[in-house]
Amino acid sequence: MNYSLAVLDWHAIAPGVSTSEAWCQWASQPAGSGFKGEIEKSQRIPMMLARRMSPVSRLAVEAALVLLEKHQVDRAVFISRHGELERTYKILQALAQEEQVSPTDFSMSVHNTAAGWMTIAAKNALPVTSLTAGKDSFQQGLIEARAMLSVEGVENVLLIDFDGIVPAPYDDACSEDYSPYCVALILALGNQLTCQRSTEKHINLMPQSLIFLRNFLLENAAFSIGSATGQWQWQRTD
Template identity: 70%
Template sequence: MNYSLTVLDWYAVAPGMNHAEAWNAWASLPEFMGFSGEIEKSQRIPMMSARRMSPVSRIAVEAGLALLEKHQIARAVFTSRHGELERTYKILQILAQEQQVSPTDFSMSVHNTAAGWLTITAKNPLPVTSLAAGKDSFQQGLIEARAMLSADEGEKVLLVDFDGVVPELYGNDFAQEYAPYCVALVLTLGEQFTCRRSGEASEEPVPQSLSFLRNFLLNNKTFCIAGEVGQWQWNRKD
């Protein structure tokens, strides 16, 4: 599988990473480093809406709004490996205690919660797709975005990849030192990046979108991103 696209803009959110300069400094470190600190309060999300959002939805909506302010977006793709897992875990705990579940928690526990909040907050009913594909969620989101661009040549697609802290009960190998985080990209047709899938095995605990962002900021011409099976090989022309 080969495809190409161009990245027009980006925006990212993580604890202690409140400015582009911080992200560039993070990318320049010799090794991948986790995040620490606080996430800056949103200046774009109304307070009443922010209170109803989970932490992971807030950062996803914040990133999406930041790019919608600058670009005319035709469609959007939201990708997340775990989605609203923190809120779902809270619901399960309440049910186990035989207590009444909050209607807000119940209605906001679906995987496309962040996508819906973006369209509501931005007052922009753009078509949005939400998907999850395990470790490959970001890469599959890129393929979905590329298909959208093929249908709408000359348009821009917003890709928002995010994840929150996974409760310890689930005992998975997700790299908690990188959560919560969100990486948003504005994509269009072009030859800036070419991607192909390789069967070669690889291991990397870093979420795919963060790995992509780091290589993007370093202006690396070739790099690989680990996937569920094999890896994704990227080449950059500019």
């Protein structure tokens, strides 16, 4: 499998890193053990909505709103490996202790919660897809976005990849070094970046979208992103 696309714009949020300058500085440093600091409070999400959102949804919606202020978007793809896992864990705890489940936690625990909040906060009912594919979620989301760009009349797609803190009972199976984080991209057709799939094994030190962003900011001519069964090899032509 191979395909190409162009990145028109980007925005990312993580603890202690929010501006483009800070992200460029992060990218120039060797891959480390994650982020440190606090996440800046949202300047765009109405307070009444923000109070009902989980921390991970606020990240995704904030990043989406930043790019929607600057771009006319035709469709959107929301990607998260774990989604609203923190809310789901709270529900399981309540059930295990035979307590009442919070109606808010129950209604907001579905995987497409952040996508729904984005359309409400932006007052923009654009078509949105929400997906997950384990450790390969970001790359599969790019394929979904590329397919959308093949539809007549779709000129660009907003892609949001995000994840929150994994609750303690599950953290043995998942690294929390880079959580929470959110990477947002505006994608269009083009030959700026070309991707080809190979079966050669490759181990990631950080989430796929952060590897992509790091190499994009460094303007690396070639880089690889690993998955469970192989790796995605990227070439940059601009």
